Amino acid sequence: MHRRRRTALVLTAAIAAAAPLLTACGNDAHPGAAAVVGGGRITVAQLENRVDEVREAQRAAVADDAQYQQVVSSTSSLTRDTLHNMVLDRVLHRAARDEGVTVTRKEIQQMRAGLEQQTGGAKGLETAWLQKYGIAPERLDDNLRLQLEAQKLAAKLGTDTSQPAFWKALSAASRELHVDLNPRYGTWDVQKSSRVDARTPWVREVTTADGQPGTA
Template structure:
């Protein structure tokens, strides 16, 4: 299961944008809010239950710490990418998603081997792989729209800027029980992970630009 710019299952992508402004009103029952789209706690729990059910069928799978936050990070970042595409009048087709799934099945050797890799290395349910596939296709489309070769060494930094702009425009908040949306990049994650919460759920704060080096 190999892919450019990657480490964990060679599926890793570049870092995500900074924590942006949150609403001053309460978000009861929300695990996260992306713009005007709520990811409810019950939705997150259903994804977690699907992962655990799949893991229970895999005798070699072991649940890792932070699985719940890992799932929420995928749901949040996938929404940001979808909205960034929509802003440009683009979207990811079902055919493109199926093509990605077929490519990974070929790389792993079979559909069954792919499902095992999804559970053991991405820590999501196989039923959630299309979300990741859409995210991955969306990354490439956004980079291409920006005139950046997705396989180039500049792709990671360029994708970060795209996500930062879109996320700051939308406004992203995460219930602090799960962490916070972060600028931290890690080569061991297949998508930008959540970081420890640094501010209250109800407090409005200005967007923080990513650190430069």
Template structure:
């Protein structure tokens, strides 16, 4: 799978392999006190999206973005550059996490804390320690430090979804399997999105006009 970058690493920084996740960058400014999106459900003021029974508030989105920017600001000068679409990408990522969780629940799959801890340890070792891991995930995937465990839980979950069809994530067949399962989960949740962050495509289970789809593409490589 692929994922858009919200910060650009300078050419001097070494390129290393890392986990990938899909996040789009979208944003259409539209304010309203009471909103109704493609799913037909009303969105109360202050909601960025409604995913099943859960409401993703604009305050939660703003807090996540603020956390990301505060951590990025502590990096050495010239090591990062924020690109357009960070807020929309954040909303989409929060929706994505809910959809992955739904897909796992539907198929009675779980990810243990032990699995998450092992994945984090392996990645930290590959990146020269926790500090290196935090910087890599921030720059490459816009993941703030407090979300690292959730990021790894999500990645392991995607691998388990692919394994349902005897596939591996990152292969054509594996991505196709995961895409189908996530689309089904998104349809079950009846995702509704505040139009300021984009419009919801119920058939494709994506936000319209993202720079990159947040679901794995059936023919995409990791």
């Protein structure tokens, strides 16, 4: 279980919550697109739909509005984190394909069954993935496929997901796919296969009353 949790954390954990929120619209180089990966667009609408799925699941999981607002506050980077995951999913899939790695539906079902046993059933697993990794219940199987691809890719390379050899393969896939983010969501670091926040002229960082960065 610990290895699975580490893999999930590597591939889906939130980018630092202290990063500045980006509130302006993108430029004309990305009309309607949050990112372009391998010539395919991840549209802003698709990104927003994914975020809405998580927010709806979070709202259903808490008892009242005050608790929900606390959850929203603690996951303020959800949009950027979700885009990171959507891009990384495609990058990892390319890296796995390049190495001849595939994942079957049966393997996903087996992994899910094992995790459900450890988390108290289907509902327990959905809650755990929602709280820890920001994965909506309807996207759980997709995320498990991602975890399996990562594990099998690492095994094929004779390494694990924490080692440079694994991330070198993802870096190569990022270059192949020419990942290009809309500047409102930052930039894509090819070497790290990770989204990073970019300094932009339309964002001014301020410090809130609790000492955390914000925007104005």
